[in-house]
Amino acid sequence: xxxxxxxxxxxxxxxxxxxxxxxxxxxxxxxxxxxxxxxxxxxxxxxxxxxxxxxxxxxxxxxxxxxxxxxxxxxxxxxxxxxxxxxxxxxxxxxxxxxxxxxxxxxxxxxxxxxxxxxxxxxxxxxxxxxxxxxxxxxxxxxxxxxxxxxxxxxxxxxxxxxxxxxxxxxxxxxxxxxxxxxxxxxxxxxxxxxxxxxxxxxxxxxxxxxxxxxxxxxxxxxxxxxxxxxxxxxxxxxxxxxxxxxxxxxxxxxxxxxxxxxxxxxxxxxxxxxxxxxxxxxx
Numbered sequence: 001x002x003x004x005x006x007x008x009x010x011x012x013x014x015x016x017x018x019x020x021x022x023x024x025x026x027x028x029x030x031x032x033x034x035x036x037x038x039x040x041x042x043x044x045x046x047x048x049x050x051x052x053x054x055x056x057x058x059x060x061x062x063x064x065x066x067x068x069x070x071x072x073x074x075x076x077x078x079x080x081x082x083x084x085x086x087x088x089x090x091x092x093x094x095x096x097x098x099x100x101x102x103x104x105x106x107x108x109x110x111x112x113x114x115x116x117x118x119x120x121x122x123x124x125x126x127x128x129x130x131x132x133x134x135x136x137x138x139x140x141x142x143x144x145x146x147x148x149x150x151x152x153x154x155x156x157x158x159x160x161x162x163x164x165x166x167x168x169x170x171x172x173x174x175x176x177x178x179x180x181x182x183x184x185x186x187x188x189x190x191x192x193x194x195x196x197x198x199x200x201x202x203x204x205x206x207x208x209x210x211x212x213x214x215x216x217x218x219x220x221x222x223x224x225x226x227x228x229x230x231x232x233x234x235x236x237x238x239x240x241x242x243x244x245x246x247x248x249x250x251x252x253x254x255x256x257x258x259x260x261x262x263x264x265x266x267x268x269x270x271x272x273x274x275x276x277x278x279x280x281x282x283x284x
Contacts, residue, residue, distance in 0.1 A: 002271055003243040006206060010231050010240030015272035019245055022261075022268050023051065023058050029263035030213070031070040031114070034254035036077055036281045042263050043068035045084060053268065062097070066090070067131055070114030070165070070213065070250065073280035075121045082112035084131035089115065089123070089147070101125075101153055104145065107138035114165045114213060114250075117280065118172055122194055123147040124156075126163035126177065144177060146194035156196050157188075165213035165250065169234070170220050170278060176202055178211035178224065185211050185224060187236075203232045206241060213250025215260075217275040225251050225262065245269060253277025 002019050004011045023029075027046030034040055039054035041061060050061040050068050062068075066086025074080050079092040080100065087109050089101040100123070102109060111131030116124050127143045141158035144166075148154070157163070161181035168175055168190075175190045187202035202222070205211055209226030216222050220234030225248040228241040246264035254261050257276040262269050276282075 004240050005228075005243065006238060007240040008238060010242070013231075013274045014242060015274075017272065019262075019269040019271050021245070022056075022270055023053055024267040026051070026266050026268075028249070028265060029268055030249050031068060031081065032250055032252040032254075032261050032263050032268065033071045033073065033079075034252055034261070034279060034281055035073075040252075040254055040261060040268070041071060041079070042268060043071065043081075045069055048085070062092075069112070070125075072115050072117050074117050074123075075119075075283075077280070080115060080117060080123065082115050082125060084111045084113065087111060087131060089125055100151075101145070101147055104139065104143075104153055104155060110137055110139055110142065113163070116166055116168060116175075118168065118190075118194075119283065121149040124166060124175065124194065126160075126166055128160075128162045128164060128180070130162075144196070148194070154194060156194065157199075164211065165225070167214045167216045167222065168278070169216060170218055176214060176216070176222060178214060178226075180210045180212060183208060183210060183226075185214065185222070185232075202236045203230075203238070205230055206238070212248070213263075215251050215253060215277055215279075217253075217273070217277050219275060221275065223251055223260065225249055229260075229262065242271075253279040253282070257282050 031043040052061040066083030069082045071081035144157040164178040188196035189198040211226040214224040231239045248262040248264040
């Protein structure tokens with residue numbers, strides 16, 4: 001099985017088979033997402049393209065992709081994602097890419113990084129400074145934003161050092177947001193209008209792990225990519241960590257919902273987990 005350390009019940013969930021590589025020799029891979037057609041879409045941020053993997057075949061989905069990063073699906077199963085270098089949130093509709101968010105208060109976004117869509121269609125995304133310099137950035141903070149279904153964008157938080165991955169609890173009452181520079185994941189209560197309250201540190205990373213992308217399973221366990229895959233119970237209790245062949249940046253559920261894919265530096269890997277994940281293609 002993939003090596004499990006600090007085991008507090010995690011080994012019972014992890015496959016007896018090792019991590020399986022499905023794509024290798026890439027630049028810096030991020031933002032994996034399983035699509036309803038049975039393919040995996042992911043970003044190669046370094047090489048400025050999006051790839052699609054299906055049935056063992058790897059192809060290019062989009063070139064000159066704006067430094068793509070995190071992605072998800074909206075309620076209509078359209079791709080919604082973040083462009084680190086393009087400094088925008090985009091939507092892909094019938095092969096046509098259109099902007100969803102580029103500015104806030106008349107100032108250009110920093111570098112949208114990761115994104116989720118709530119079951120009512122509301123978008124939440126993080127905006128750290130990874131793709132900008134001091135000379136080119138316009139917003140003085142690293143924010144967390146929400147976009148209503150009518151397109152209205154609201155700033156939710158400015159007190160993160162490096163906001164990164166984010167995910168909802170199964171009931172969508174809690175939003176988890178990674179602060180990479182502070183080595184922890186915070187949790188917030190979420191209102192109907194997207195407002196965040198009751199900020200608290202949900203989990204501190206082991207071994208100086210820097211949290212990046214994360215996903216949640218239907219039992220509320222949180223899987224955080226932070227040099228390893230660090231897994232936490234719904235109350236924040238550490239369940240253990242899964243070592244990986246390369247340092248993972250993000251993860252997603254795929255296939256029947258019990259396969260965990262990780263994007264790890266130059267490759268994509270998968271393993272089976274004895275749990276069912278929460279993912280857009282599993283809605284309904």
